[in-house]
Amino acid sequence: MNRRKFLKGSSVLAGLFTLSPSVILSNDLGAINKKGKKAKNIIFLISDGMSTGTLQMANLYSQNILGKNGNWMNLYKENKVSRALMDTASASSAVTDSAAASSSFGGGHRVKNGVLNIGPNGEKYLPIWQKFKNAGKKAGCVTTVTITHATPAGFCVNSDSRNAENEIAEMYANLGLDVMMGGGDEFFNPSKRADKKDVYKIYEQKGYQVLKQKSDLENIKKGEKTLGVFNSGALPYTIDRNNIEALQQTPTLAEMSAAAIDQMKDHKNGFVLMIEGGKVDWAAHANDIAALIHDQLAFDEAVKTAIDFAEKDKETLVIITTDHGNANPGLIYGADATKNFNSIADYKYTNEYILNAIHADFNLQQVKDWIKETNKISLTDDEAKHLLNFYSGLEKQEDGLYNYKKLPFKAYSEIQKKHNNVGWISMDHSGDYVELAMFGPGSELLKPFVQNIDLHYLMLQASIEKED
Structure with missing residues (x-):
């Protein structure tokens, strides 16, 4: 190793860690005015409710049945990533729900189960995708459940209840988030909402293109703000989608991820994107091994999509993890x-x-x-x-x-x-320490053991402009 380069890099990292908390926690990333960004883009992948056994069995299935190692496991095998264990607790329990878990990533504070970035005395913690929007980046989320569900919402909004999905659908439009894709037609469609409000029209009036089926991805208008709602409720499980022709008009997680990256990748200030395999969690709740394995494999294809982009781009931090365990299969x-x-x-x-x-x-x-x-x-x-x-x-x-x-x-x-x-040990969430991997600029900041809230500040730190 070149000793001079190593010492220079060490001094840069030391400088980062001496920044005052008021700077690191700033809601305005532009306040940190240095040169040379470590990470222009961030892609944060979450296999919701993935216990370690889920990862292992999906990889074993891939090896034994499909004849290949999984993409996530190949990153370990090829020593391409920084790796850690992560503690997933919430403010109210050693076992978190998805709202509190996502809020830890999104708001940088542990909150009670069921709420989104709201503290015990009503404090509102500014969600990280809003911070990056304020800094001039594009921001988006894709998921296999409703786009208004707890995990994407935790990166984007403040709410007293994760169940306020009607309101969350409107919040996204007001925030001007750039790409949002998943299910949840019932929260946008006036014929399905109790208040008969046409939320699709709100998006269209704000300049969004609205996509409703897989074929729409082929005709997407490059660079425009995009809302993709491909199903009522969550998207179908992968194994059902693969074997039931009527379900095949819905896109895969990897297809949505590729489209979202393509929509935002040319923005001069970069982008941030959350990708969630939400149905992994639902399969674990149902103790459904076929659903679990095939949705985990679909998530693994989205991992490949992100890594392939990051390897070419060389300015993208990719984070791969889960928000909590579920059922410990x-x-x-x-x-x-x-x-x-x-x-x-x-x-x-x-x-x-x-x-x-x-x-x-x-x-x-x-x-x-x-x-x-x-x-x-x-x-x-x-x-x-x-x-x-x-x-x-x-x-x-x-x-x-x-x-x-x-x-x-x-x-x-x-x-x-x-x-x-x-x-299976249960049909509900578990308090596991979970897998966490990072690839690309900023991954060197990862310590071997972290709390979920640490990722909020690591993302900010990874994108801080610094002197050479």
Whole structure:
């Protein structure tokens, strides 16, 4: 190593760390007036609700079934990234929800579960995408859930409730965010809103192009502000989208990510973009291994999209992580563990799709035939009867987040476990330390162990102009 260059670089870093808190925490990045930006752009990727077992099993599936290592794991294998563990707690609990977790990244303060960048006494912490907008950068978010959901909202707005999605849809327009893509038609469409307000029209009056299906991405007007709402509710799970023709008009996370980068990459002051694999979390809540693996793999393709751009651009910091664990799934020891795990390749659809197709008037053979067709699992009569009892009212209906139709997710995952060796500790968030990786300028600032709030200040620090 060139000793002179090393010492020069060390002095630069030392200078950064001596900046006063008032400068680091400034809402106006222009107040830090030095030369030579470390990172012109930032791409922040979040696989929502990704426990370590999710990452491991998706990579194992990729190796065993697809014949290749995952993109995230290749970054580790090729030693291309800085890597850390991250503590994900909120202000109110060791186990965070997505609103508080995203607020830690967005506002730089731990807040109570359920709120977005609002402190205990009503303090409003300016979200980081607003800080970067104030500094002249373009800003955007893409997600596989509603664009107004907790994770994208935590980077952008202040709200007393993560559930205020009608209001959040309007807030984005008022902030002038440059690219917002995901689901959530019900929060923009006047025919679906209780107040009948046409929020799409608000965006159009502010100069936004509105995209509503995958084909619209092919005709996107370069450089214009863009709102893409591709579904009512969240976007479909990846495995269902891949196998059900009617769902294929919705774009993938990687396709939305590529379009968002292309829309903002030529801006002279750079851009910031949050990319969320939101349905990974929903799959974990449902203990649905096929949904989980395929949405994690879809997220991994978005990782490749970001890294490919950053490797060419050389001015982009890429952050890859999750906001919290969920359900701690894992492959369980057994003589046939690998063979059983590989049988997941036979699963055609999500458990949501499979279980939603069963009705109380099914007989045992119909249940057995349907499970055989969709999962290649041969149920016993007792297992088929156990499932059918949830539909006839003989078993208590399951609750659970995002289980709107009270489907027997837990009961079915226990049946699947006998065949695929995948177990789950719960159907809810967990307090894991989680994986965190960074690539590009500013990644050298990452310490081996951080709190979620540290990423807020690292992003600011990575983009600070500094003297050579």
